[in-house]
Amino acid sequence: MNPELVIVGVLTSGIRLATPYLYAAIGETFGQRSGVLNLGVDGQMLLGAFAAFYVAFTTGNLWLGLLAAIIVGALMGLAMAFVTVNLQAVQGISGIGFYLFGLGMSELLFKMMLGTVETVKGFPIVSIPFLGDIPFVGKIFFQQNIMVYGAFLLVPLAWFILNKTTLGLKIRAVGENPEAADSLGVSVARIRYFTIILGGILSGLAGASMSIALLNVFQQNMTSGLGFIAVALVYFGAWRAWGVLAGALLFSFVNSIQLWMQVLNVPIPSEIAVMLPYILTIIVLVLTVSRVRPPSALTKPFDRGD
Amino acid sequence: MTEENKLPSGHTRIDSLEMRGITKRFPGVLASDNVNFDVKAGEVHALLGENGAGKSTLMKVLYGLYEPSEGEIFLNGKKITIDSPTDAISHGIGMIHQHFMLVETLTVAENVALGLPSSKGFLTDLDKVSERILELADIYGLKIDPDAYIWQLSVGQQQRVEIIKALYRGAALLILDEPTAVLTPQEVDEFFVIMRQMVADGHGLIFISHKLHEIMNICDRVTILRDGAKVGTRNIADITKSELANWMVGREVSMTRELEKIERGPSRLTLENLSCDNERELPAVKDFSLKVHSGEILGLAGISGNGQRELAEAITGLREIKGGKVLLEDEDITHVRPGEVTERMLSYIPEERMRDGMIKDFTIAENMVLREHHVPPFAEKGFLMLKKIANHSDDLIKKFRVKTPSRETKAGTLSGGNIQKVVLAREISRNPRVLIAAQPTRGLDVGATEYVHEQLLKQRGEGTAIMMISEDLDEVMALSDRIAVICEGELMGIVERADATPQKLGLMMAGENV
Numbered sequence: 159m160n161p162e163l164v165i166v167g168v169l170t171s172g173i174r175l176a177t178p179y180l181y182a183a184i185g186e187t188f189g190q191r192s193g194v195l196n197l198g199v200d201g202q203m204l205l206g207a208f209a210a211f212y213v214a215f216t217t218g219n220l221w222l223g224l225l226a227a228i229i230v231g232a233l234m235g236l237a238m239a240f241v242t243v244n245l246q247a248v249q250g251i252s253g254i255g256f257y258l259f260g261l262g263m264s265e266l267l268f269k270m271m272l273g274t275v276e277t278v279k280g281f282p283i284v285s286i287p288f289l290g291d292i293p294f295v296g297k298i299f300f301q302q303n304i305m306v307y308g309a310f311l312l313v314p315l316a317w318f319i320l321n322k323t324t325l326g327l328k329i330r331a332v333g334e335n336p337e338a339a340d341s342l343g344v345s346v347a348r349i350r351y352f353t354i355i356l357g358g359i360l361s362g363l364a365g366a367s368m369s370i371a372l373l374n375v376f377q378q379n380m381t382s383g384l385g386f387i388a389v390a391l392v393y394f395g396a397w398r399a400w401g402v403l404a405g406a407l408l409f410s411f412v413n414s415i416q417l418w419m420q421v422l423n424v425p426i427p428s429e430i431a432v433m434l435p436y437i438l439t440i441i442v443l444v445l446t447v448s449r450v451r452p453p454s455a456l457t458k459p460f461d462r463g464d
Numbered sequence: 465m466t467e468e469n470k471l472p473s474g475h476t477r478i479d480s481l482e483m484r485g486i487t488k489r490f491p492g493v494l495a496s497d498n499v500n501f502d503v504k505a506g507e508v509h510a511l512l513g514e515n516g517a518g519k520s521t522l523m524k525v526l527y528g529l530y531e532p533s534e535g536e537i538f539l540n541g542k543k544i545t546i547d548s549p550t551d552a553i554s555h556g557i558g559m560i561h562q563h564f565m566l567v568e569t570l571t572v573a574e575n576v577a578l579g580l581p582s583s584k585g586f587l588t589d590l591d592k593v594s595e596r597i598l599e600l601a602d603i604y605g606l607k608i609d610p611d612a613y614i615w616q617l618s619v620g621q622q623q624r625v626e627i628i629k630a631l632y633r634g635a636a637l638l639i640l641d642e643p644t645a646v647l648t649p650q651e652v653d654e655f656f657v658i659m660r661q662m663v664a665d666g667h668g669l670i671f672i673s674h675k676l677h678e679i680m681n682i683c684d685r686v687t688i689l690r691d692g693a694k695v696g697t698r699n700i701a702d703i704t705k706s707e708l709a710n711w712m713v714g715r716e717v718s719m720t721r722e723l724e725k726i727e728r729g730p731s732r733l734t735l736e737n738l739s740c741d742n743e744r745e746l747p748a749v750k751d752f753s754l755k756v757h758s759g760e761i762l763g764l765a766g767i768s769g770n771g772q773r774e775l776a777e778a779i780t781g782l783r784e785i786k787g788g789k790v791l792l793e794d795e796d797i798t799h800v801r802p803g804e805v806t807e808r809m810l811s812y813i814p815e816e817r818m819r820d821g822m823i824k825d826f827t828i829a830e831n832m833v834l835r836e837h838h839v840p841p842f843a844e845k846g847f848l849m850l851k852k853i854a855n856h857s858d859d860l861i862k863k864f865r866v867k868t869p870s871r872e873t874k875a876g877t878l879s880g881g882n883i884q885k886v887v888l889a890r891e892i893s894r895n896p897r898v899l900i901a902a903q904p905t906r907g908l909d910v911g912a913t914e915y916v917h918e919q920l921l922k923q924r925g926e927g928t929a930i931m932m933i934s935e936d937l938d939e940v941m942a943l944s945d946r947i948a949v950i951c952e953g954e955l956m957g958i959v960e961r962a963d964a965t966p967q968k969l970g971l972m973m974a975g976e977n978v
Contacts, residue, residue: 322587322588323586323587323588324577324581324582324586324587324588325586326588327570327574327577327578327588328578328579330567330569330570331567331570331574331575331578334567334568334569334570335565335566335567335568337563337565338564338565338566338567338575338578339567339578339579340549341549341559341561341565342549342553342565342578342579342580342629343548343549343550343553343579344578344579454568454569462529
């Protein structure tokens with residue numbers, strides 16, 4: 159195959175594959191910056207993916223599918239927030255509970271409501287005028303679907319919210335020293351409800367991006383642990399939006415390379431190729447995690463003590 | 465001042481604030497019992513009492529953190545309700561907490577702006593905030609860089625940020641909760657200058673402290689609380705320091721101690737050029753040498769975080785020693801494991817008693833034998849001798865006057881003073897050769913402090929070599945035969961009891977060789 163075509167192919171699908179990681183990991187970043195570890199991302203993604211697919215499949219309207227994913231994600235976030243903020247549950251454990259709930263429930267709903275693997279016609283490719291016509295670069299960056307563009311726009315937006323707005327200041331303060339924030343009249347509970355629900359919505363969108371924009375099917379456990387990698391990416395990205403972007407790209411490109419290796423029949427066992435991104439996660443996390451300190455109040459429930 | 469009732473910061477003065485009949489009940493506890501308290505513009509009103517006397521409760525009610533069960537608050541004669549810190553702030557009441565309420569990873573300006581509406585809507589307006597910070601800093605003589613991160617600042621500077629934060633929010637009345645506990649003597653002097661300036665400008669200040677000489681120095685009136693109830697209010701001008709102490713505790717307290725003359729014995733603990741690192745692998749103790757003799761208390765003074773904890777841990781075997789030697793009498797124990805250090809009769813009262821000194825969820829009896837649970841008489845052939853443990857702990861509970869329902873009570877439920885008595889009992893009752901006591905009275909009230917001091921002196925009398933690490937200069941000067949000063953991990957010098965003055969020690973603590 160023409161080597162130029164292969165390179166463009168690897169890069170184009172690398173960008174595409176970064177999409178679900180970005181939605182999920184940016185959502186998780188907001189949660190963790192406010193002191194909440196949400197390990198239920200993968201479960202939220204699965205339910206979001208199912209909701210989006212089912213609504214899009216039955217109504218034929220992709221936007222309604224997206225709305226369904228947002229609602230389901232928000233509801234999952236709301237439940238998570240109640241358990242985390244009001245009941246002050248141990249976050250690592252309750253998150254796994256939410257993951258298992260999402261995994262099981264999406265499978266059950268799939269069997270009850272669909273039964274077989276169906277497909278939808280997902281979001282079409284939108285070529286950006288002029289930019290999309292640039293040779294090479296245009297094909298890679300500016301001939302993608304709307305969910306891909308959304309994911310990449312989310313990065314500067316998240317950076318802006320966290321660093322330039324009063325809301326971002328409150329989120330950062332609540333994640334570092336909730337007692338201090340509380341003493342200045344910042345409602346720790348309200349901020350955490352906000353970030354956890356936002357995280358749920360973005361996880362739902364991450365799932366939707368897979369089921370109605372990238373793969374355009376719904377299958378049981380179709381995320382196969384992608385949400386957990388998104389959590390790891392937040393650590394890798396040192397709780398910063400741009401760092402998360404770097405991690406997501408690194409990941410999706412390795413993924414894209416292994417997919418293309420299989421397509422091109424490179425003589426290594428496909429099992430090894432599929433393992434690559436996960437081996438990379440472990441290596442990268444070991445090398446980077448001790449570098450930056452996590453938010454001080456991460457995983458710690460806040461209790462005013464009265 | 466342009467208008468009669470305006471402060472230099474531009475905010476309205478609080479001429480009087482009055483709390484009437486404040487009662488706060490918690491399940492099973494009466495934390496505040498019908499207390500009246502008032503502050504006027506231009507005065508410092510001290511709130512004094514032992515731990516658990518209800519000072520914090522009263523102030524938390526005033527700052528909107530607790531809702532009172534009964535009682536009313538009047539501001540300039542008008543009744544107000546304070547349901548939250550936001551309410552308190554909007555009425556002009558600010559609070560400087562004992563543990564600073566600052567976000568270390570944010571800048572000064574960000575900490576000040578936190579929670580306030582911005583002039584740019586949902587965007588932050590840090591440049592405007594910085595301007596106003598500098599303006600206020602100028603009025604009150606508080607030097608501060610708005611762009612500095614909190615973690616870069618010294619404790620004294622962080623306190624200034626807290627004050628700016630309150631002034632920025634329009635505080636006319638400030639609650640100062642043990643503001644001097646973390647400061648060096650020089651920083652305390654600077655802080656008092658700021659306090660006087662604020663009072664002269666018409667602010668009202670509530671000053672909570674355990675330190676009687678500070679109250680005598682800076683305050684106009686003092687209110688004493690005991691067991692949640694008010695004992696009374698007096699003008700400072702009409703009362704002496706020892707009257708104040710007796711009045712607070714409700715009995716006679718000895719303020720100064722004459723040390724019984726004891727022949728200084730041979731060196732029990734020798735440190736030779738000791739060096740070790742902290743958690744971040746930076747040098748914490750550098751080339752540290754000294755001797756502690758039998759029958760003496762060597763006080764180690766220094767500002768918190770200058771290597772005291774690391775030094776104590778290095779001696780007791782809890783921290784890896786990078787260079788130098790530790791000798792227990794003639795034996796080299798430099799690289800001996802902590803358990804074996806214990807067996808050689810070195811006792812340690814750690815600074816973080818809740819974390820390092822005991823196991824909260826164990827009973828008092830279990831905590832009493834933590835060090836020797838595995839050796840006779842408390843264990844034989846691998847079995848715990850529960851009867852002996854029970855008798856032993858009943859003995860110690862009685863001897864050390866630990867206030868507890870029973871020996872089976874979980875240690876974590878006791879008050880700070882009683883927890884310290886449990887640790888003290890365990891460490892002292894084995895008649896150690898050497899005792900390292902780190903901040904032995906931190907957070908304890910006058911009565912419990914007095915008791916701990918008596919016990920340390922008793923050990924001294926029995927020939928134990930005691931190294932007492934303390935940030936409280938009064939304590940160091942009252943109890944020590946000799947005083948060593950540590951600064952940034954280095955020994956600044958050793959001063960004989962007779963030659964020690966607070967000024968001299970303060971300069972040494974700040975890093976000057978005297």
